[in-house]
Amino acid sequence: MSIPVIIDCDPGLDDAVALFMAFASDELDIKAVTVVAGNQTIDKTSKNARDLVAFAGGKCRVSVGASKPLLRELSTAEFVHGDTGLKNIVLPRADFDFSKEKPHEIIYEEALKNEGKIHIIALGPLTNIAAALLLHPDLKEKIGHITLMGGSCYLGNHTPAAEFNIFVDPEAAKIVFESGIDLTMVGLDVTNRAMVFEDEIEEFFNLGNRVSRTVGEILLSSLDFVREFGFEGVPMHDPFAMASVIEPDLMETKQYHVDVETRGVHTSGKTVVDVYNVRGLRPNASVGVDLSREGFVRLLKRLMKKYGE
Numbered sequence: 001m002s003i004p005v006i007i008d009c010d011p012g013l014d015d016a017v018a019l020f021m022a023f024a025s026d027e028l029d030i031k032a033v034t035v036v037a038g039n040q041t042i043d044k045t046s047k048n049a050r051d052l053v054a055f056a057g058g059k060c061r062v063s064v065g066a067s068k069p070l071l072r073e074l075s076t077a078e079f080v081h082g083d084t085g086l087k088n089i090v091l092p093r094a095d096f097d098f099s100k101e102k103p104h105e106i107i108y109e110e111a112l113k114n115e116g117k118i119h120i121i122a123l124g125p126l127t128n129i130a131a132a133l134l135l136h137p138d139l140k141e142k143i144g145h146i147t148l149m150g151g152s153c154y155l156g157n158h159t160p161a162a163e164f165n166i167f168v169d170p171e172a173a174k175i176v177f178e179s180g181i182d183l184t185m186v187g188l189d190v191t192n193r194a195m196v197f198e199d200e201i202e203e204f205f206n207l208g209n210r211v212s213r214t215v216g217e218i219l220l221s222s223l224d225f226v227r228e229f230g231f232e233g234v235p236m237h238d239p240f241a242m243a244s245v246i247e248p249d250l251m252e253t254k255q256y257h258v259d260v261e262t263r264g265v266h267t268s269g270k271t272v273v274d275v276y277n278v279r280g281l282r283p284n285a286s287v288g289v290d291l292s293r294e295g296f297v298r299l300l301k302r303l304m305k306k307y308g309e
């Protein structure tokens, strides 16, 4: 039986690959894609999301969400994802309209309809999810699980302390981590190691379909940038979060208590993960701590093959 999911995202190059994986996977039943501002402004992330869904042959609703974090101004990651949010990738324009319903309405409606089984896969700042929880106080009892790409036990990537998605909207992240919903945090501890190496990229071009070629282009266009930071390959943050839902055995998790720093001068947006349980609090998240990189790349290839050879 496939898992009913809502994908909340801010495409974004790696969000794009994660969406391609999701639409190729029999394990997921995608109810909607909801969009948030993050890697780029909401007009750009929404357009990208809609074009990506169409490109992957997806049929679900695409809903335009928050244009800025709950309390802060938006910080984007233009230096990673370029002016359009998809760097040099140009997609055909989708031939369908955005949903008239807002993300919080869709999340609430699907949570009810799926009777506690809806799984939200959050690949951007958590603004839409937090807004839904604020607007529907009973929603937290009705969501089955949230898997989020964000945070880390140790270092950040957008600041020395904070990972980008949590940095952009720490107040939203705090609401989600304190909600009591079953959470899986797929942070940099694992996603920085979910790399595709240069000699593995060729195969995505060789598969020969337009989606796998686009994945190849995304990987190639990211190589120089990630090398500047000392990576041997391209870390696939959002795709690995997606992979952890499709094939849970790819990731090892530990139960930890996670707080979100919202005020630190140098540490705003840091996930404070109590690895040694020094505070003695009950864990509120399963945190990804180890992975099978080879298994991830194998899954990525298997799914891209589904778009044709």
Ligand code: BDR
Residues within 6 Å of the ligand: 012, 013, 014, 015, 039, 077, 080, 123, 124, 149, 157, 163, 164, 165, 237, 238
């Ligand atoms: C996260 O930040 C974004 O730039 C990526 O899309 C990913 O969701 C990685 O820190």
Ligand code: CA
Residues within 6 Å of the ligand: 009, 010, 011, 012, 014, 015, 039, 123, 124, 238
């Ligand atoms: Ca993202």
